[in-house]
Amino acid sequence: MTKLKIVAVTNCPAGIAHTYMVAEALEQKAKSLGYEIHVETQGASGVENKLAPADIAKADYVILALGKGMTDEDKARFDNKKVVELPVSEALKHIETIFDNIAKKAKLFNASKVKLGDSAVAQDGIMSHLMAGVSAALPFVIGGGLLVAIGSMMVQFGMPDTALANGVRPSLAWVVQQIGNLGFTFMIPIMGAYIAMSIGDKPAFAPAFIATYLANDSTLLGTESGAGFLGAIVLGLSIGYFVKYFKKIKLPKSIASLMGYLIIPFITLAIFGLLTYYLIGPFMAFIMKNMLLFLNNMPPSAKIAGGFLVGCMLAFDMGGPVNKTAWFFGFSLLSSHVYTWYGIVGVVTLLPPMAAAIASWIRPSMFSKAEKDSSVSAFIVGMTVATEPAIPFALAAPLPMIAANTLAGGITGSLSMAFGLERLAPGIGIFDPLIGLMKPWYWFYLVLAIGLFLNVTFILVFKGAWLKHKAKKQLEKLQVAGNDEPDSTEINAKVGVEASTETDTSASVKHTIN
Amino acid sequence: MSLFSKDNMIMDLKATTQKEVMQEFAELAQKNGHAKDADNLYKDLLAREEESTTGFGNGVAIPHTKSKEILEAGVFFARSSNLIEWQSLDDKPVNTWISLMIPVDQSDVHLKLLAKLSRQLMHQDFIAILKNGSQDEVFEAIQNILVS
Numbered sequence: 001m002t003k004l005k006i007v008a009v010t011n012c013p014a015g016i017a018h019t020y021m022v023a024e025a026l027e028q029k030a031k032s033l034g035y036e037i038h039v040e041t042q043g044a045s046g047v048e049n050k051l052a053p054a055d056i057a058k059a060d061y062v063i064l065a066l067g068k069g070m071t072d073e074d075k076a077r078f079d080n081k082k083v084v085e086l087p088v089s090e091a092l093k094h095i096e097t098i099f100d101n102i103a104k105k106a107k108l109f110n111a112s113k114v115k116l117g118d119s120a121v122a123q124d125g126i127m128s129h130l131m132a133g134v135s136a137a138l139p140f141v142i143g144g145g146l147l148v149a150i151g152s153m154m155v156q157f158g159m160p161d162t163a164l165a166n167g168v169r170p171s172l173a174w175v176v177q178q179i180g181n182l183g184f185t186f187m188i189p190i191m192g193a194y195i196a197m198s199i200g201d202k203p204a205f206a207p208a209f210i211a212t213y214l215a216n217d218s219t220l221l222g223t224e225s226g227a228g229f230l231g232a233i234v235l236g237l238s239i240g241y242f243v244k245y246f247k248k249i250k251l252p253k254s255i256a257s258l259m260g261y262l263i264i265p266f267i268t269l270a271i272f273g274l275l276t277y278y279l280i281g282p283f284m285a286f287i288m289k290n291m292l293l294f295l296n297n298m299p300p301s302a303k304i305a306g307g308f309l310v311g312c313m314l315a316f317d318m319g320g321p322v323n324k325t326a327w328f329f330g331f332s333l334l335s336s337h338v339y340t341w342y343g344i345v346g347v348v349t350l351l352p353p354m355a356a357a358i359a360s361w362i363r364p365s366m367f368s369k370a371e372k373d374s375s376v377s378a379f380i381v382g383m384t385v386a387t388e389p390a391i392p393f394a395l396a397a398p399l400p401m402i403a404a405n406t407l408a409g410g411i412t413g414s415l416s417m418a419f420g421l422e423r424l425a426p427g428i429g430i431f432d433p434l435i436g437l438m439k440p441w442y443w444f445y446l447v448l449a450i451g452l453f454l455n456v457t458f459i460l461v462f463k464g465a466w467l468k469h470k471a472k473k474q475l476e477k478l479q480v481a482g483n484d485e486p487d488s489t490e491i492n493a494k495v496g497v498e499a500s501t502e503t504d505t506s507a508s509v510k511h512t513i514n
Numbered sequence: 515m516s517l518f519s520k521d522n523m524i525m526d527l528k529a530t531t532q533k534e535v536m537q538e539f540a541e542l543a544q545k546n547g548h549a550k551d552a553d554n555l556y557k558d559l560l561a562r563e564e565e566s567t568t569g570f571g572n573g574v575a576i577p578h579t580k581s582k583e584i585l586e587a588g589v590f591f592a593r594s595s596n597l598i599e600w601q602s603l604d605d606k607p608v609n610t611w612i613s614l615m616i617p618v619d620q621s622d623v624h625l626k627l628l629a630k631l632s633r634q635l636m637h638q639d640f641i642a643i644l645k646n647g648s649q650d651e652v653f654e655a656i657q658n659i660l661v662s
Contacts, residue, residue, distance in 0.1 A: 016616060018570075019632075021570065021632050045626060045629065087566075089567070093603040
């Protein structure tokens with residue numbers, strides 16, 4: 001009999017005893033039979049000896065001895081494997097015979113097709129952390145965005161927009177918008193905090209939340225703009241990895257218990273808080289100042305190229321420093337009765353959220369469930385008041401989404417300039433022409449339609465290629481893992497890998513062409 | 515407070531039923547300062563037992579709970595001359611117990627030690643000491659795992 005390769009997972013209700021007893025028993029039994037085995041324990045102190053994708057790929061059989069079940073998400077990693085699943089107590093009881101007739105006991109496990117698409121994106125290290133930020137941030141932008149939209153509608157339909165001031169009672173429309181704005185304000189730090197927590201666990205949450213909040217608060221930093229979602233990505237990732245390695249420092253037992261609640265959050269926050277304040281803030285102020293200088297010095301003849309540049313900038317970081325600079329440039333010209341640059345703002349800022357939503361309707365397989373669920377509200381909020389709903393979509397696939405938005409924004413900016421669109425004041429997006437803020441209305445809707453068409457097309461092409469590339473890279477990784485110690489069973493395992501990844505790629509090819 | 519001491523051992527348990535065994539463990543845990551309320555702890559131990567038996571065969575059971583009644587993690591040991599019905603995996607009655615009790619917000623250090631102890635239960639030589647060794651031998655065998 002050839003040397004079988006087994007991977008197993010054990011867990012139990014309390015996570016104290018049976019998880020480890022069965023893990024030990026499986027290891028002993030497998031050893032006595034000369035099998036190779038890796039056992040992952042999911043006990044009270046978390047997951048230990050986590051199975052590496054390469055081990056799973058090489059394994060002949062998977063044993064799941066479960067006392068508290070397993071989520072579909074967790075199970076998806078055993079797609080296409082021969083799996084024996086049984087209660088943890090049964091495993092303990094029948095440990096002597098558990099490997100007998102394993103070929104008959106095992107069933108081929110198939111994760112559903114939809115899961116495949118999701119996990120293909122989620123498995124890659126950094127992307128899985130970014131996705132944690134996406135799913136946490138979505139409710140903020142959806143809830144907040146809808147309130148802001150309702151509030152600005154109320155104002156546009158004639159209700160008073162009175163802000164809170166000394167002795168002044170604020171109007172309802174103002175209060176509704178303020179509550180909604182909090183959703184946008186906290187979306188960014190929540191994003192940074194969840195990205196960091198996904199990497200460095202709970203101790204990373206608080207420092208990342210606070211540092212990202214600081215990086216996005218222009219008043220505290222004394223800049224014209226916060227760092228936006230790109231700041232959340234940079235800080236979330238760096239704080240996450242910082243904490244992850246910080247945790248490896250060995251301390252005497254007496255103070256080791258203080259690590260998670262005191263030492264790590266305190267030191268991490270001190271370091272990254274100060275870095276944010278003294279590096280990120282001035283850095284953003286510097287680039288914004290220079291970008292603005294550049295825009296202001298643009299020769300008047302370069303209108304079409306200038307429109308392209310401003311369009312690119314507006315779509316690039318959706319509320320970050322680059323966007324704010326371009327917005328500020330257009331907005332400040334209103335006072336000198338130049339309305340065409342602000343016209344670009346009126347069209348281009350509608351595109352990213354609307355295009356992302358439309359793309360998720362055309363090709364649902366390219367988007368996660370959370371993104372699809374949020375698409376309707378992203379569309380509504382996007383076409384009226386805010387670009388922010390596009391941020392989670394961009395976070396879920398930064399390179400292709402930002403590239404698509406920026407390119408479409410640039411072309412649309414040129415068109416807006418070419419057709420001479422003029423916007424007189426901030427309004428409610430797609431309805432601006434109806435209330436006289438955007439003219440001429442026919443060219444506005446034409447340019448908007450072209451922009452949307454381009455943006456959606458770019459998203460589908462770029463993200464499709466990106467997903468395909470990721471699937472291919474994963475395939476290569478698995479093959480390298482399968483190749484490192486060639487013997488006869490290894491070749492079997494490798495054939496298995498190739499067969500299973502073939503379905504992988506065909507699935508992702510289907511994503512892009514169906 | 516240490517995880518395990520000779521005060522946590524009963525070499526001649528009086529109980530004759532599963533419920534009485536749990537009662538004695540709960541009272542000992544309260545007496546030694548590991549638990550707040552023995553009655554509530556008793557209920558938690560039984561609740562875990564109802565989920566699935568902790569008798570894993572060979573006359574040994576490992577009643578355990580993760581409970582808010584526990585103040586400090588503890589390991590308890592008991593042996594009896596009575597054979598007590600425990601719905602064990604091998605349907606045989608039990609006369610040796612090792613009980614693990616941990617608070618809800620347990621630190622990692624203790625959890626890792628208890629995991630190590632649980633793993634030892636799958637080693638026949640360790641079980642032989644638990645079943646037949648003197649109090650000193652049993653104490654030493656368990657203590658060796660918890661401090662190493």
